[in-house]
């Protein structure tokens with residue numbers, strides 16, 4: 001299986017590799033535009049970003065499958081939640097979608113995102129670390145390391161792959 005992932009973010013690449021353990025596969029990563037805002041503010045926008053990345057990843061390579069993973073946030077009555085979406089696109093097929101685990105962000109983080117800041121830099125400042133988005137992610141910080149961004153996205157990729165196999 002030849003797979004192209006639409007991001008150079010090491011956490012997203014590692015998530016695909018983790019989900020594909022036991023498979024024989026070749027993986028390339030391509031820097032794609034999400035085509036949505038840098039900080040998507042809804043499920044809908046985040047899904048669109050994931051699909052756009054999968055489409056570009058497939059179109060610029062000879063891969064059989066393009067995968068797009070996108071992070072965003074979604075407002076609810078219970079707070080601003082992290083949302084993460086994945087799209088898998090096989091040639092001449094409709095994209096397959098899957099969502100990741102969700103947790104509410106603390107108010108001090110949520111208010112900054114709603115004011116227009118991006119989660120990546122806000123998390124680095126909050127956690128006093130560098131490149132949180134490429135490592136444990138906000139989900140790793142706020143779950144005390146129980147579920148990091150790689151594990152969360154690897155779950156999304158397994159959900160994509162499983163649906164792809166089931167529908168084949």
Ligand SMILES: O=P(O)(O)OP(=O)(O)OP(=O)(O)OC[C@H]1O[C@@H](n2cnc3c(O)ncnc32)[C@H](O)[C@@H]1O
Nearest residue numbers: 007009038039070071118119120123133137138139
């Ligand atoms: O290189 P790319 O693939 O763009 O990876 P990214 O880390 O920027 O990830 P996204 O574009 O999918 O995420 C959209 C925004 O949300 C941020 N973000 C999403 N999830 C995060 C997390 O768990 N921890 C820190 N920042 C996160 C990220 O920095 C962006 O500002």
Ligand SMILES: [Mg+2]
Nearest residue numbers: 034038039071
């Ligand atoms: Mg980004």
